[in-house]
Amino acid sequence: MKYITIKDIAKKLNTSVSTVSRAFNDKSDISAKTKELVLKTAKEMGYRQNRMAKNLVQKRTYNIGIVVPEFVNSFFPEVIMGAQEVLFKKGYQVLITQSNECYTTELKNVQSLENSMVDGLLISLSSETDNIDYYQDLVNSGFPIIFFNRTYKEIKASKVLFNDYKWAMFATEHLIRQGYKNIYHLQGIKSLTLSKERRRGFVDAHKKHKLTYDKSQVITSGFHMEDGEKIAAQLIENNTIPDAIFAANDQLAMGAMSVFKKHGFKVPKDIAFVGFSESKMGSMVEPPLSSVKQPTFEIGKQAAKLLLDQIEAGTKHTPQTVKLDGELHIRESSLKK
Amino acid sequence: MKYITIKDIAKKLNTSVSTVSRAFNDKSDISAKTKELVLKTAKEMGYRQNRMAKNLVQKRTYNIGIVVPEFVNSFFPEVIMGAQEVLFKKGYQVLITQSNECYTTELKNVQSLENSMVDGLLISLSSETDNIDYYQDLVNSGFPIIFFNRTYKEIKASKVLFNDYKWAMFATEHLIRQGYKNIYHLQGIKSLTLSKERRRGFVDAHKKHKLTYDKSQVITSGFHMEDGEKIAAQLIENNTIPDAIFAANDQLAMGAMSVFKKHGFKVPKDIAFVGFSESKMGSMVEPPLSSVKQPTFEIGKQAAKLLLDQIEAGTKHTPQTVKLDGELHIRESSLKK
DNA sequence: TGAATTTCCGAGAACGTTCTCGGAAATATT
DNA sequence: AATATTTCCGAGAACGTTCTCGGAAATTCA
Numbered sequence: 001m002k003y004i005t006i007k008d009i010a011k012k013l014n015t016s017v018s019t020v021s022r023a024f025n026d027k028s029d030i031s032a033k034t035k036e037l038v039l040k041t042a043k044e045m046g047y048r049q050n051r052m053a054k055n056l057v058q059k060r061t062y063n064i065g066i067v068v069p070e071f072v073n074s075f076f077p078e079v080i081m082g083a084q085e086v087l088f089k090k091g092y093q094v095l096i097t098q099s100n101e102c103y104t105t106e107l108k109n110v111q112s113l114e115n116s117m118v119d120g121l122l123i124s125l126s127s128e129t130d131n132i133d134y135y136q137d138l139v140n141s142g143f144p145i146i147f148f149n150r151t152y153k154e155i156k157a158s159k160v161l162f163n164d165y166k167w168a169m170f171a172t173e174h175l176i177r178q179g180y181k182n183i184y185h186l187q188g189i190k191s192l193t194l195s196k197e198r199r200r201g202f203v204d205a206h207k208k209h210k211l212t213y214d215k216s217q218v219i220t221s222g223f224h225m226e227d228g229e230k231i232a233a234q235l236i237e238n239n240t241i242p243d244a245i246f247a248a249n250d251q252l253a254m255g256a257m258s259v260f261k262k263h264g265f266k267v268p269k270d271i272a273f274v275g276f277s278e279s280k281m282g283s284m285v286e287p288p289l290s291s292v293k294q295p296t297f298e299i300g301k302q303a304a305k306l307l308l309d310q311i312e313a314g315t316k317h318t319p320q321t322v323k324l325d326g327e328l329h330i331r332e333s334s335l336k337k
Numbered sequence: 338m339k340y341i342t343i344k345d346i347a348k349k350l351n352t353s354v355s356t357v358s359r360a361f362n363d364k365s366d367i368s369a370k371t372k373e374l375v376l377k378t379a380k381e382m383g384y385r386q387n388r389m390a391k392n393l394v395q396k397r398t399y400n401i402g403i404v405v406p407e408f409v410n411s412f413f414p415e416v417i418m419g420a421q422e423v424l425f426k427k428g429y430q431v432l433i434t435q436s437n438e439c440y441t442t443e444l445k446n447v448q449s450l451e452n453s454m455v456d457g458l459l460i461s462l463s464s465e466t467d468n469i470d471y472y473q474d475l476v477n478s479g480f481p482i483i484f485f486n487r488t489y490k491e492i493k494a495s496k497v498l499f500n501d502y503k504w505a506m507f508a509t510e511h512l513i514r515q516g517y518k519n520i521y522h523l524q525g526i527k528s529l530t531l532s533k534e535r536r537r538g539f540v541d542a543h544k545k546h547k548l549t550y551d552k553s554q555v556i557t558s559g560f561h562m563e564d565g566e567k568i569a570a571q572l573i574e575n576n577t578i579p580d581a582i583f584a585a586n587d588q589l590a591m592g593a594m595s596v597f598k599k600h601g602f603k604v605p606k607d608i609a610f611v612g613f614s615e616s617k618m619g620s621m622v623e624p625p626l627s628s629v630k631q632p633t634f635e636i637g638k639q640a641a642k643l644l645l646d647q648i649e650a651g652t653k654h655t656p657q658t659v660k661l662d663g664e665l666h667i668r669e670s671s672l673k674k
Numbered sequence: 675t676g677a678a679t680t681t682c683c684g685a686g687a688a689c690g691t692t693c694t695c696g697g698a699a700a701t702a703t704t
Numbered sequence: 705a706a707t708a709t710t711t712c713c714g715a716g717a718a719c720g721t722t723c724t725c726g727g728a729a730a731t732t733c734a
Contacts, residue, residue, distance in 0.1 A: 017685095018723080052454075054720080056390055057723080096433040284622050358692060362692080
């Protein structure tokens, strides 16, 4: 597969590579006639620009990399769409990469993108990631990078976050106000800042309403539906039946709910459920699941904007944190009639 | 932000760039001692390899691009995971790009990747794409590219497809055998080969069982849940109530089902539903939705393998088509008791 | 008509790597 | 001890672009 280069075009037209290059880059110092001629013959010859060479001399790629842990749930896809909207408008391309919740591939992805493939990075950490040294070094080296949603408090860098504490508290309070007293929290993966914040909201809601609360009411697991199912089965086996469950995401809530339903419990009469990060699926199940809706699209947009600002500013930027709010969508799964 | 290059390292160590390069590339003609020294100081100096330069001289990137129309549904994410598994093992990186069902951005994505960003491409066309000239040219130029799922019969290139005809026929026959006689087909977007194949299966099942069939039983729309809802509302308004619906995907089926349910129809007693491309959501709704399960993971793996073969073979490859089979998962939504 | 200005173009360096080639030093072989 | 072989390294071209600089040709101005 022989590539056509601007040299070939120049030779054919008996001109110089400079002229050909000028034609492609909308430079002013070229006559309209020759420009047209170059463009025409380039097309005829099947010329395709070599971005590697171009990027090499220009030292920028107009690519932005996005690293997410997964996209089987619609959460990250929606964030990505938000980011794309901003980035496309500014002429950037978006390269997405998926870590599969695995720290090693996450690192490989980042390194691959970071090495002059992209001008900046949007990243949400995998649930496995617990070592942030590499990222901190990268940030310190001046590489433009924005963390969103899944991140660590300790990282000193720009972030776009959801106000997990506040909305976890709201969600819990909603349950308390409905009269539920023995509420359990499925916190998912313990180590993530986001989990800690949601748990803190859960606990503080209890304090605020002077409700007793015991450590055993918070249960750690993964983030998948299967985890929710397992926990529910365990609770039923131990015969410790909560009257409400607040889960750190919809998957956990739905998993648990389906098991409880299968065992004859009525939702929300016997046991109520509230999820988090509203998923489309949540509103389709029976009964529809109450959940905290995150502004996914907006998260993506904000992160992209922050990144572009940072790229513009060069080394002279200061880390910024944007914290966004959402809504609590109350549905049947948590409504005492 | 000043980048450290191998020249800087060479200067510091009073050696040549060749030696430094050798150290990084596991070449044999370098002593273990100097290699270690180079690697150590490189790390100290914060060296990061410039992939642009490397790729430029090597004329390959070890990147594979994937272009999908969307990933809000889990179908494409699962395919991607399958592809990643194969590609990672062979040392390739994966760059994903999303067209948002828009031909223009699809083309932009492809062009951006094609221009020496990747060694090959895996692509599933957007629903809007109806001009395949660009792709055919690309294939003819020798660029390694595999089409999967959403493609056109007319494109002469390697493909990984699902046996849509066969399984649409199975699904329809299942309904017929259950005793349903007035079956409608929601075919989604008409122009896609995949839609045509599924419709052909639907029609031929009728022929095979000597069931009368009228053109009005096939309804065209988009592929989203909202489209299913609209169609159902329309059918109800016109008072043309099918006794079963076979939809080209789960979203359409679920959309329609929810509207029928809202209007008091009992599923599957009054009206049955079968979807396609089984989604996780389908098994969570009430009643659980029957659907044809596609081997998403396997599709990704096969496509990746085909692509790697093609890259190996260089220009000397012949287009190949792999057609995969699935399973019909029968659930309550189509089970006459 | 001659000078000043503008328009257009070519030569060649630069970007950061890899890779081939030739050769010096070290080691093995006779 | 002399030769043959192996091990290791440096010089410099090459990859395909962009970009600066200088200058010729064309145009404008007086």
